[in-house]
Amino acid sequence: MVNDIFKKVVNRMGPLGEHADDAHGYFTFPKLEGPIGPRMMFNGKMKLNWSLNNYLGLANHPEVMKADADAAAQFGMAYPMGARMMSGNSNYHEQLERDLADFIGKPDVILLNFGYQGVVSAIDALVDRHDIIVYDAESHACIIDGMRLHIGKRFMYQHNNIESLEKQLTHATKLAEKTGGGIMVITEGVFGMSGSQGKLKEVVALKEKFNFRLFVDDAHGFGTMGKTGAGTGEEQNCMDGIDVYFSTFAKSMAGIGAFIGSTPEVIKYLRYNMRSQIYAKALPMPLTIGSIKRLELIRTRPELKDNLWKIVNALQNGLREAGFNIGITTTPVTPVLLNGTIPEATHMTFDLRENFDIFCSIVVYPVVPKGVIMLRLIPTAVHTLEDVEETINAFKAIKHKLDSGQYRQEKLATAKP
Secondary structure, three states: OOHHHHHHHHHOOOHHHHOOOHHHHEEOOOOEOOOOOOOOEOOOOOEEEEOEEEEEOOOOOOHHHHHHHHHHHHOOOOOOOOHHHHHHHHHHHHHHHHHHHHHOOOOOEEEEEHHHHHHHHHHHHHOEEEEEEEEEEOOOOOHHHHHHHOOOOEEEEOOOHHHHHHHHHHHHHHHHHOOOEEEEEEEEOOOOOOOEEHHHHHHHHEEEEEEEHHHEOOOOOOOOOOOOOOOOOHHHOOOHHHEEEEEEEOOOOOOOOOOEEEEEEHHHHHHHHOOOHHOOOOOOOHHHHHHHHHHHHHHHOOHHHHHHHHHHHHHHHHHHOOOOOOOOOOOOOOEEEEEOHHHHHEEEEEEEEHHHHOOOOOOOOOOOOOOOOEEEEEOOOOOHHHHHHHHHHOOOOOOOHHOOOOOOOOOOOOOOO
16 A cells, blocks of 8 residues: 555654644744844844844844845846856856955855755765765754765764764774775864854864865854954864865855855865756845955954954853853853753743743754753844843843742743733
């Protein structure tokens, strides 16, 4: 008997989908409305918002909005039509690539339409069935999905554990000697949940012992880390050891698109072999020209990153002083780790949003271990010290409620009028 594959949408919704009826529109797929910023409308009321990756506040920076609008007025959203290889290339696309390469200190850059899609496609293009991938256990979903396309062998090493990486590289080396393939190590510059930095410098040092290439996803590090904001490789003074440097425009650049920096030979290869770029329409001109302006501001306005880190330090130091566990973050990503069940997390989040007017992301099992609740805060350059104080005071109040068992009730916390 042949089953109807659509039965799974009813019988097997998945760990998130099974809660869709109760969560949709509030805990999942919430609608933040109004101008992007630290305070936005949610559920009919203004909330202090810590849930957008608008690190440098560029989302509605006046110069950025003008560049976007002027480009849209001149070119519309359709231009250029077609994939870049066929009919969609432009001087602006090439200028953005040159500017990015110069900023991160790589010889060449390829512009990508999307970050997630770009990582998946780059991994697919760079390795074949003879090659071996060695990757960090806490790698982002885009890396995991890219490896799903890989028909060769892969080894996972414990998160940020160099001894574990060395062990897996030993296995990979023995296998590569048999297959005749190579080894690609994949990790992240900044891990988006914990806020920890990948141990890039220590990974690079292993090249003295093993023959491999290093692919780094620095989505959260570009614009926020390093003296100039060129990323976690700059922060750790090991950018030259990163063979394939990836980042997205969706965070510090507050836009759409992504890029990969590497050697001219590798970039040329990717231009002619990355299926997601060969067969997809080029990045529209307003997004391209707007990204040129965003990068210009990152390069010429160091006060943007300075303001970000003023808020980061105030928030993280204040939370630590108040007795909160924020893990081992050394980046703007600020996780607040609490002990509790998923129902308690639900009540606490409702209380935080409705009675304290604070909106942040909540993370529970299976992303974090059972019994752990993570409230994930993303500071930005446009938050204020008053925002930080208000948030810490609210967190003290909800932690007291959590510890005293007030969120164990079956009924949701009552919302103030």
